[in-house]
Amino acid sequence: MNHELLLGWWDTAARDLPWRRPSCTAWGVLISEIMLQQTPVSRVEPIWHEWLARWPVPSAMAASSQGEVLRMWGKLGYPRRAMRLHEAATVIARDFDDVVPSDIETLESLPGIGSYTARAVATFAYGQKCAVVDTNVRRVVARAVHGAGDAGPPSTKRDLRDVEAILPSSQEDAAVFSAALMELGALICTARNQKCADCPLFAECAWQLAGRPAYAGPEKKVQKFAGTDRQVRGRLLDVLRGAPGPVPKLQLDVVWNDITQREKCLVSLLDDGLVEQTRDGLFALPGEH
DNA sequence: AATACGTGGGG
């Protein structure tokens, strides 16, 4: 891997995203990483600004209710992420003196923070030298290094080894390199319609050299959405987000016809702590009654 | 290892 080519490309092509600015705190980086899980940059950016203005430090968020956080999360999707971040903020405020931890192990012990996010925070917020493996990186490595059309199923250990093998030796370059690898996957080496003509690695890309063979791995399953519990849960929660306070059950019942599924989803939301029931039988976002 | 978990934009 020619690091210079990638780093040079980063200098001219990287997007100016707010969580990449030197002034951005580790807390800001953490929020961005959670929001960006399975969610496009374009939808995250405006919400991220609102969050940083409202909750500049973890303790500020910890002082807000979960319902408040869910409202601010809006329609970013997977609202359990917001709940877990609120939980993480509470732990950080209480146990870590309001400072986002910098070591991977501690980060991974926090709710909602897994291998990727822990490494991303350690790298992008604290400049540590460690491999950061997300879907973009896996795809770039699959092509540029292995000459495959796309990444196969994730294999935590192997994926980590693959990236560690191409990480620059200097700590100074490692963080930028990881960011650049991700950026390349997001802008150039995309899942569909790759822009190989603009790729800084074109000349050394194993996939190009192999004649761009088609993906040969196991078929990828695309998740259905229409008709699933996810859709029903989303609609139920949307009612509560749109209401100023607790709502009667009837207001939830109208969002889905299948009674059995609707009830099941409401129960699961209650189980997940995303919804609460008031003493008088109304339904509300957690902490908002 | 496979599956559940939201939402919306682009081809």
Place this chain on the structure above:
DNA sequence: TCCCCAAGTAT
């Protein structure tokens, strides 16, 4: 319209 996909995590 429908299908794919977008900086994953928890179980």
